[in-house]
Amino acid sequence: MQEKITEEQKQMARFAKAMGHPVRMYILELLAGQSCCYSGDLSEDLPIAKSTLSQHLKELKDAGLIQGTIERPKIKYCLNQENWDRARELFRKFME
């Protein structure tokens, strides 16, 4: 009955949880393909309120998958490359 769940498994679950919503998958796939985007552009593409979008972006940030940098008057979102690479490596090994 001892704990057999590894830190890597916990980390993968954390990443997967962040990916576990269609809107967040959309955002991640967009960023993975073109590196960066603005929140406003997302808002135009997605049928959700801005406050809801803001929450989804926050979740992705909290999971470490993306990062936002201020470019007045907008905010530019990009993948957090270091953690994205980490996620890729974990999932690659997991699903190979």
Place this chain on the structure above:
Amino acid sequence: MQEKITEEQKQMARFAKAMGHPVRMYILELLAGQSCCYSGDLSEDLPIAKSTLSQHLKELKDAGLIQGTIERPKIKYCLNQENWDRARELFRKFME
């Protein structure tokens, strides 16, 4: 404002959501490594109640990632190979 989220993104989010819990990642990684296991074995390895484990297995089944076959008196769980391959392919493309 039209819907831009694809069916593939929804499917990936569905898989990711199922992977979004440490216990379920543990189970999936076990199955990915050795193909099959019994619920009772999992119950001994994991610090959770059997009813809770049963729910996690149900979620993985509902997401299509695993399947259970009765081998009295136990139930043998394996990856659902068809959907697992589908998931691997989706994530491989997504994270390449």
Place this chain on the structure above:
DNA sequence: TTCGTATTTCGCAAATGTACGAACAAATAA
């Protein structure tokens, strides 16, 4: 039939997630 084994379902509670609009904040434009 009664017992034991393996697992699921039920009922419940607590925590988390999803979504919205209103209110707020920060900076620039008029």
Place this chain on the structure above:
DNA sequence: TTATTTGTTCGTACATTTGCGAAATACGAA
């Protein structure tokens, strides 16, 4: 200064998830 733009936070509502123990189910063994 006031208005506009861009985005976050707050308050609220509802749905889903997570977890447990008790009860139910299914079947083979005694």
